[in-house]
Amino acid sequence: MVIALLAARRSAGRVGAVVGRNIGAMRSGPSYLLVLLSGLAEPLLYLLSIGVGVGALIGTMELDDGSRVPYAVFVAPAMLAVSAMSGALAETTFNFFHKMKYARLYDAVLATPVGPFELVLGELTWAMIRGALYSGIFLAVMVALGLVPAPGAAAAFPAALLVGLAFGGFGAAISTYLRGWEDFDLVSTGQFALFLFSGTFVPVRDYPAVLEVVVRLTPLYHAVELLRGLALWRLEWGLLASLAYLVVMALGGLWLASRRLARFMFP
Amino acid sequence: MPAKTLCEIVVAVGYGRGVVGEQPLIYAEGLVKRFGDFVAVDGIDFQVRAGEAFGFLGPNGAGKSSTMRMIGCVSRPSGGVLRILGMDPVRQGAQIRARLGVCPQLDTLDQDLTVRENLITYARFFGIPRREARRRADALLEFVRLADRAGGKVEPLSGGMKRRLSIARALVNEPDIVLLDEPTTGLDPQARHLVWERLFQLKRQGTTLVLTTHYMDEAEQLCDRLVVMDGGRIVAEGSPRSLIETYCPAEVLELRFADGTPGEYADKLAGVGERLDPLPDRLLVYTDDGDEALAEVHRRGLIPSATLVRRATLEDVFLHLTGRTLVE
Numbered sequence: 001m002v003i004a005l006l007a008a009r010r011s012a013g014r015v016g017a018v019v020g021r022n023i024g025a026m027r028s029g030p031s032y033l034l035v036l037l038s039g040l041a042e043p044l045l046y047l048l049s050i051g052v053g054v055g056a057l058i059g060t061m062e063l064d065d066g067s068r069v070p071y072a073v074f075v076a077p078a079m080l081a082v083s084a085m086s087g088a089l090a091e092t093t094f095n096f097f098h099k100m101k102y103a104r105l106y107d108a109v110l111a112t113p114v115g116p117f118e119l120v121l122g123e124l125t126w127a128m129i130r131g132a133l134y135s136g137i138f139l140a141v142m143v144a145l146g147l148v149p150a151p152g153a154a155a156a157f158p159a160a161l162l163v164g165l166a167f168g169g170f171g172a173a174i175s176t177y178l179r180g181w182e183d184f185d186l187v188s189t190g191q192f193a194l195f196l197f198s199g200t201f202v203p204v205r206d207y208p209a210v211l212e213v214v215v216r217l218t219p220l221y222h223a224v225e226l227l228r229g230l231a232l233w234r235l236e237w238g239l240l241a242s243l244a245y246l247v248v249m250a251l252g253g254l255w256l257a258s259r260r261l262a263r264f265m266f267p
Numbered sequence: 268m269p270a271k272t273l274c275e276i277v278v279a280v281g282y283g284r285g286v287v288g289e290q291p292l293i294y295a296e297g298l299v300k301r302f303g304d305f306v307a308v309d310g311i312d313f314q315v316r317a318g319e320a321f322g323f324l325g326p327n328g329a330g331k332s333s334t335m336r337m338i339g340c341v342s343r344p345s346g347g348v349l350r351i352l353g354m355d356p357v358r359q360g361a362q363i364r365a366r367l368g369v370c371p372q373l374d375t376l377d378q379d380l381t382v383r384e385n386l387i388t389y390a391r392f393f394g395i396p397r398r399e400a401r402r403r404a405d406a407l408l409e410f411v412r413l414a415d416r417a418g419g420k421v422e423p424l425s426g427g428m429k430r431r432l433s434i435a436r437a438l439v440n441e442p443d444i445v446l447l448d449e450p451t452t453g454l455d456p457q458a459r460h461l462v463w464e465r466l467f468q469l470k471r472q473g474t475t476l477v478l479t480t481h482y483m484d485e486a487e488q489l490c491d492r493l494v495v496m497d498g499g500r501i502v503a504e505g506s507p508r509s510l511i512e513t514y515c516p517a518e519v520l521e522l523r524f525a526d527g528t529p530g531e532y533a534d535k536l537a538g539v540g541e542r543l544d545p546l547p548d549r550l551l552v553y554t555d556d557g558d559e560a561l562a563e564v565h566r567r568g569l570i571p572s573a574t575l576v577r578r579a580t581l582e583d584v585f586l587h588l589t590g591r592t593l594v595e
Contacts, residue, residue, distance in 0.1 A: 025379035
């Protein structure tokens with residue numbers, strides 16, 4: 001028991017050291033910080049252009065429970081989900097892949113007592129910190145624009161972190177399968193398809209039946225459902241299913257990524 | 268096991284270091300590494316004792332790096348026994364790695380961090396507290412003569428500086444064993460000498476060094492003991508001096524001829540020296556007396572376009588053992 005606790009503490013220290021490496025990288029120059037901030041800009045621009053701009057043309061949207069909300073209120077939680085997704089994916093696909101294959105950073109890290117699981121967990125934790133920053137600022141903008149009540153924002157924040165964790169784990173696992181930079185086109189295409197068709201701009205029930213079934217299997221749909229339900233405070237049982245989906249995705253991604261990394265790094 | 272103890276006594280006396288019966292820091296027996304059908308390391312035995320500088324010498328593809336990666340606990344042995352610091356690398360990898368310093372063949376420095384941050388961050392991976400990490404980083408930057416570059420980025424450093432930074436990084440956890448995979452490959456002569464000098468100082472401080480190299484002079488300068496590897500096997504073992512004495516006469520006479528192949532001249536020089544080795548560009552005559560051998564060449568009426576009498580080196584040992592030159 002004592003040994004297990006000591007081991008856990010030592011392991012937590014190693015995870016922390018991996019996070020600390022990224023904080024060091026951020027502090028060492030403006031370039032990485034700029035990359036971090038630019039990740040926030042995209043969903044904010046969509047929120048303003050489509051949510052507020054297009055929203056003025058559309059007026060209100062009918063929710064599943066029959067009530068009507070302004071279009072910007074409908075779109076904003078989805079943009080929050082997208083922001084959490086892209087923040088996590090940027091860190092765990094592009095950066096993870098670069099560090100693993102080109103910068104050979106993980107060769108150096110794994111020559112120390114830090115193991116593959118601790119390394120992936122540390123990178124995910126960092127992606128979470130980055131995601132928390134994005135989600136926090138995004139929610140603050142939503143509150144300032146009157147798009148979400150404060151309690152809804154408070155409930156949506158931890159859920160947004162879970163969304164980041166789920167996509168982060170998934171992204172790290174994907175990175176281990178990528179062959180080269182050309183494969184990133186596939187990743188960004190997939191990401192864009194999710195962005196467009198996950199009930200982000202249009203309710204999924206308006207899709208053709210086949211497409212609706214497909215969409216209900218994809219991760220961003222569940223992220224949008226969960227965040228929209230919490231932000232608009234429409235609590236239904238379905239949210240639990242989305243919650244479970246994201247938890248399984250986070251754990252599965254973490255497990256697969258560390259396993260694959262171990263195999264790649266320790267042939 | 269009495270046989271083993273006797274062997275250790277012989278070794279301890281022979282090399283004048285270590286306590287009789289002391290466990291080797293690294294012990295390998297029948298060690299194998301396979302990648303699919305390809306056998307990179309084909310059943311090798313070796314031991315590394317505390318305080319010695321041990322070398323793996325061999326051409327590219329001999330299995331040196333694969334062996335180093337197994338010692339570094341980042342590659343699983345496919346067969347045989349490997350014990351490092353008395354531990355099993357498969358089950359106790361993290362514990363072993365905590366006590367190793369690794370300087371890889373290709374620099375794996377962190378381009379996003381400053382020179383000093385590289386060391387501090389690396390120390391954190393070993394659980395070294397930040398304050399202590401800073402102290403060690405500053406001391407190590409002094410040691411490898413990079414203190415004036417501490418606040419700068421890694422990228423503009425020269426190859427030799429990067430290698431020295433990698434060596435400093437390998438020392439940040441005050442390791443029991445430092446693994447150096449081709450520490451001076453790709454460096455210019457001046458940079459090489461500075462790296463050697465630092466490694467020599469480490470050796471004097473009693474740090475156990477395990478290095479791979481395909482440079483003869485490096486092995487002769489740094490290694491107390493080495494194994495020569497070829498095709499995944501160990502083909503010879505000993506101190507640089509003893510290897511040369513075992514496998515080669517004291518001197519080598521190198522002959523170049525303006526016309527004809529060295530092979531043709533080998534026939535004409537049969538009986539000169541102890542052994543003749545025709546290479547594509549020159550003829551080597553192994554002999555205890557190079558000047559006398561040269562006189563004999565002249566007596567036979569042959570006029571080489573260039574001659575050189577030199578001491579036998581590890582290169583000659585390798586050539587003798589494998590029939591090939593080392594760096595091709």
